[in-house]
Every structure is written in C-alpha cells, then in structure tokens.
Amino acid sequence: MLFAVRKVNFSSVGSAARSSLIFSPTITSILKDPATRVTVLTGAGISAESGIPTFRGPEGYWTIGSNVYMPEDVATLAMFKQHPREVWEWYLYRLGVCLHARPNAGHHALAEMEKLLADRFTLITQNIDNLHIRAGNSLQRTFQIHGNIHFTRCSHACSAALQRLDRKLTLKRKQKQLTENDLRLLRCPYCDAWLRPHVLWFDECYDETHFRFESSIKIAAQTDLLIIVGTSGATALPNHVVSLARQYQSTIIDINPEENPFSASARSSPGGMFIKQASSGVLTALAECCRTLHAHIGTKGPSDQ
Numbered sequence: 001m002l003f004a005v006r007k008v009n010f011s012s013v014g015s016a017a018r019s020s021l022i023f024s025p026t027i028t029s030i031l032k033d034p035a036t037r038v039t040v041l042t043g044a045g046i047s048a049e050s051g052i053p054t055f056r057g058p059e060g061y062w063t064i065g066s067n068v069y070m071p072e073d074v075a076t077l078a079m080f081k082q083h084p085r086e087v088w089e090w091y092l093y094r095l096g097v098c099l100h101a102r103p104n105a106g107h108h109a110l111a112e113m114e115k116l117l118a119d120r121f122t123l124i125t126q127n128i129d130n131l132h133i134r135a136g137n138s139l140q141r142t143f144q145i146h147g148n149i150h151f152t153r154c155s156h157a158c159s160a161a162l163q164r165l166d167r168k169l170t171l172k173r174k175q176k177q178l179t180e181n182d183l184r185l186l187r188c189p190y191c192d193a194w195l196r197p198h199v200l201w202f203d204e205c206y207d208e209t210h211f212r213f214e215s216s217i218k219i220a221a222q223t224d225l226l227i228i229v230g231t232s233g234a235t236a237l238p239n240h241v242v243s244l245a246r247q248y249q250s251t252i253i254d255i256n257p258e259e260n261p262f263s264a265s266a267r268s269s270p271g272g273m274f275i276k277q278a279s280s281g282v283l284t285a286l287a288e289c290c291r292t293l294h295a296h297i298g299t300k301g302p303s304d305q
C-alpha cells in the first residue's frame with residue numbers, strides 16, 4: 001500500500017515542530033479513503049498554545065462584594081441570577097483576553113483539514129474563544145458545545161436568536177466595573193431583560209439548539225477517526241463522544257503533552273496513537289498528510305483508484 005506508513009517531513013514547518021512522526025497505516029488509510037469520516041475534539045490545550053488560560057486557576061478567581069469566588073461558582077446560572085453585573089464584568093474581562101489572542105498553527109492546520117476533507121470533517125470544540133472560527137473553520141461543521149463568548153442571547157429566552165456582542169462594549173481589565181453605556185448594551189432589544197453570555201454554565205445542561213448535543217452524539221457514532229486535542233475529559237459530552245468512538249471501534253489519536261484518561265483509549269483503539277506532544281506541530285503534520293494524500297488522489301486517473 002503506497003501510503004501505508006508515511007513519514008512526515010517537518011522541514012517546512014516551524015522549528016518547534018521539527019521532529020519525525022509516523023502515523024499508523026490505519027490512520028493514513030482512513031485519511032485517504034473518501035468514504036470515511038474524521039472528527040476532531042478540541043479542548044483548552046490548543047487555546048493554551050495561543051496564550052489563553054483555562055480560567056479555572058487563579059486567573060479566573062473573581063471578587064464579588066467581600067467574597068472571592070472560584071470560576072466554577074462564577075460560571076453558573078445561579079450566580080448570574082444573583083449578580084448579573086459582576087458575572088458580565090468577568091466575561092468582558094475574559095473576552096478581552098480572547099480578542100488579544102491569535103489562532104496558532106494547530107488552529108490553522110484544522111482549518112486546512114476541513115477544506116481538504118470537506119463534509120467528511122467535523123470539529124467538536126469545548127473552547128468558547130472563537131479561535132477555530134477565526135482560523136477559518138466553518139460554523140456549519142464546527143460544533144461549539146460550550147458556546148462562544150463573542151455571542152449573547154436573551155436571559156429570559158424571549159427568542160433563541162444569538163447576537164454578536166456589541167463592539168461598543170468596554171473590554172475590561174480584571175475587576176473593572178460596567179459603565180452605564182455597557183449596561184444599556186447588555187439589555188435584550190426585544191424585551192429589555194438582561195442579555196446573557198452564550199456559554200454553557202456549570203449548572204446547565206447540553207441541548208441541540210444551542211450546543212449541538214444530538215449532532216455531536218450522532219457524529220461520534222459515525223466517525224472512523226477521532227482526533228482528541230488538548231483535553232482530558234473533565235466534562236460529560238467529550239467523555240461521551242470518546243466512549244462512543246470506542247464502542248464503534250473507531251481509530252483514536254490523543255494529542256496531549258500529558259498522559260490523561262483518553263490516552264489508554266487511543267492506544268488500545270485499532271491503529272490508534274497517544275502522541276505526547278503539544279498540538280500545533282502534530283496537527284500541522286496531519287494537515288500536511290491530508291494535503292499530500294489529497295494531491296495524490298487528485299492526480300490519479302479513475303483506473304488507478
């Protein structure tokens with residue numbers, strides 16, 4: 001088989017990624033076969049390579065009144081109902097961090113993979129920072145299962161419609177208060193209730209309308225190759241996606257600088273691999289592999305297929 005084992009040439013990628021990496025024959029066969037599906041599941045690790053913290057550590061602690069709250073307390077519907085101003089101040093601080101970050105080589109590699117694989121490709125992301133969309137992945141094939149910090153919706157659900165956050169809102173430094181103008185811009189234009197960030201809070205459930213829950217389950221059960229990037233499975237839906245991929249004997253690649261609960265699943269899957277590295281170099285290599293296979297298929301006549 002011509003592409004059974006492909007050694008990736010890193011000479012054209014950044015120095016940080018220069019090493020040799022061999023994808024298994026199963027992986028190259030799946031990438032080459034136009035009848036297969038490829039799903040990528042991303043988490044905080046890929047955003048960390050763009051300088052965005054998880055906000056689960058001290059960078060996410062928030063003072064409200066005389067109390068200091070942990071991020072898992074602030075990012076809740078219960079806290080929003082009690083302290084909407086302060087929760088918005090926290091999200092506008094986080095939005096500022098996201099806007100200052102840029103998509104990295106891993107994000108761009110995934111955008112290229114989507115262009116090459118088209119309808120065979122789905123991206124399921126836990127990240128709310130919008131970096132995948134900024135890099136060029138489509139909204140149609142990107143399931144943002146925890147929402148997107150750039151969007152808002154009515155907290156009274158008078159409509160399910162999403163609105164992009166008004167650019168006139170003041171981006172916040174840590175613990176800065178909303179202005180009167182900010183307060184006006186954070187009101188629903190239809191019913192005057194508070195707008196809320198379009199994110200899934202810790203005390204809320206996944207749904208299809210806002211978070212593509214059923215679509216993610218369906219894709220996970222159909223995928224031939226699942227690529228897990230920078231996530232260790234702290235939340236329910238990513239765990240479910242990986243467990244479905246295992247159940248249906250999909251090939252799994254786990255890319256993570258640290259051993260994590262998904263590493264063993266990847267190693268034991270057919271032709272699967274745990275790649276203990278940061279994601280940008282590995283994803284660049286995968287995109288290069290797709291590009292080469294795509295070019296090869298494109299140059300072959302029908303009788304060669």
Ligand SMILES: [Zn+2]
Binds near residue numbers: 155188192
């Ligand atoms: Zn409303």
